[in-house]
Amino acid sequence: MYFSRKQYCLAIGLIVGLASCGSGTSYSTATTTADTTCSSYASTSLSAIVAGDIVSMSAAPFDRYINFNGLSLFVMPNNTDAFLINVTKTYRDMLGGDLGYTSSCVDTLKTKFTAKKIAQRIWITTQPASFPGLDSAGYEGQDLIQEGISGQINEVVEHLLHTITVLGLSEVFPNKWDYTDTNSELYLSMQQAIDGGFYDTSSYASLLSDTANHQKVIQQEFAYAAILTAWGLKAQVWPSSGSEWTLTTTSDVRVNLPLFWTLYENTIKGFLVAPVYSDLQARFP
Numbered sequence: 638m639y640f641s642r643k644q645y646c647l648a649i650g651l652i653v654g655l656a657s658c659g660s661g662t663s664y665s666t667a668t669t670t671a672d673t674t675c676s677s678y679a680s681t682s683l684s685a686i687v688a689g690d691i692v693s694m695s696a697a698p699f700d701r702y703i704n705f706n707g708l709s710l711f712v713m714p715n716n717t718d719a720f721l722i723n724v725t726k727t728y729r730d731m732l733g734g735d736l737g738y739t740s741s742c743v744d745t746l747k748t749k750f751t752a753k754k755i756a757q758r759i760w761i762t763t764q765p766a767s768f769p770g771l772d773s774a775g776y777e778g779q780d781l782i783q784e785g786i787s788g789q790i791n792e793v794v795e796h797l798l799h800t801i802t803v804l805g806l807s808e809v810f811p812n813k814w815d816y817t818d819t820n821s822e823l824y825l826s827m828q829q830a831i832d833g834g835f836y837d838t839s840s841y842a843s844l845l846s847d848t849a850n851h852q853k854v855i856q857q858e859f860a861y862a863a864i865l866t867a868w869g870l871k872a873q874v875w876p877s878s879g880s881e882w883t884l885t886t887t888s889d890v891r892v893n894l895p896l897f898w899t900l901y902e903n904t905i906k907g908f909l910v911a912p913v914y915s916d917l918q919a920r921f922p
Contacts (some may be wrong), residue, residue, distance in 0.1 A: 672810040673745050675908055680737035686725045691718055696770025699758070706732060706743070707750030708800070710757040711771065717761075720784045723920035724759060728797055730912040740908040742809055746801075749808040753777055757800050761785055779803045779857075789921040791874050794912065795861050801909070802860045803853065810904050816853045824852075826897035827859040833893055836862065837880045863897050866890050868911035 683706070690703045699711035701718070703725045710728070712721045732743050749755075756776040758768065761784040771778065780799040786792055806814040815821040830836035836859055844851040862882040865871045867890045871878070884890055891898045 670811045672812050672904075673742055675740045675742040675745075675904075677739050677907065678741065680733075680739050681743075682737045683729055683733055683735075686722050686729060688718060688722065690725070691721060696768075696774060696776075698760075698765045698768070699770060705729060707747035708755055708757055709776065710759060712759045713761060713765070715761050716759055716784050720761075721759065724757070724782060724793055724797070726920065727793055727912055727917065728757070730916065731797065731801065731909050733910055734912075738910075742908045745809050746805050749805060753804065753808070755800065755804050757782065757797065759784060777804065790917045793921060794865065794870070794874055794917070798861045798864060799857050802864070803857050806860075806904065813900060813904055816856050817849070819852075822896065822900045823856055823860065826863070826894060826900050827856050829896045830859060830863070830894055835883050835893060837882075840881060863890060863894065864901070864905065864909075867898070867901050867905075870911055870914060873914050874917070 686703070686705065690705070691701050692703070693701055696711070698713050700714045701716075701721065702709050702711045703721060704710075705725050705728060708728060710721060710725050732738050732746075754774070754776045756771055756778040758765075758771070758778045758781045760781055764781065764783070768776075768778070778800070780796040782793055782796045802814065803816065807816055812818075813822040815823065818824060827836065831838060838855045838858075841851060841855050841858070844854055858881075862871070862875070862878070862884075865874060866882075866884050867887055869887045871882075872885055875882075884893060890901070
């Protein structure tokens with residue numbers, strides 16, 4: 638049996654003690670900023686990524702970066718230029734790639750990323766414990782990508798999507814993708830996946846002492862799994878998800894997670910694009 642968004646909102650409200658559906662949150666205040674309405678227009682090209690796009694700089698612990706469509710991707714001295722270029726190409730693919738983009742929300746994302754100075758941080762050998770250079774320059778980052786590991790495709794796609802969803806979609810669609818509101822469409826979609834037995838959050842139990850961080854992380858991980866599966870890439874990119882995520886195909890998401898499918902169609906479809914798996918294999922063998 639499936640519940641509508643309103644039914645889920647009311648049910649979860651009773652569980653967490655909300656006064657009424659849409660009236661508040663369990664750990665923050667809902668935003669009053671309107672969601673962006675995406676407009677469609679003729680395809681707009683995206684510039685190719687080349688070695689000349691790499692800029693040398695000093696922002697400890699990073700020494701080079703590429704800025705593409707609002708996102709600054711930083712690497713450390715022992716990262717390779719080729720990896721930086723290939724990660725940037727994958728971000729470009731998610732916005733439309735060689736076919737360009739047709740959604741005005743790509744422009745909105747670029748504006749939001751530029752204004753907030755969003756960084757995608759990349760490392761290879763020793764994960765840095767702090768980012769003094771980026772912090773002093775006012776950059777904000779969500780997750781890191783490691784170069785040279787097993788499961789490289791999953792590492793890149795997952796952590797790019799963490800950056801895009803947590804720091805991007807939450808700005809483009811501050812109500813539907815509000816990570817702090819237990820009435821948001823994102824949260825209710827995740828709860829439907831948990832209640833249906835498709836998403837197991839037990840591996841994140843160690844974060845329960847920090848409610849806000851726990852809620853952000855489990856929604857971040859849900860968004861990655863759900864988007865990857867809706868894109869039809871889950872079986873290739875993340876075949877070993879185990880009990881954490883049990884859906885495999887686009888049809889699985891559409892049939893079993895109607896709340897997320899509605900969210901996907903209203904905010905992601907036509908805006909973000911699935912990378913071609915053979916391209917990912919060529920970049921990250």
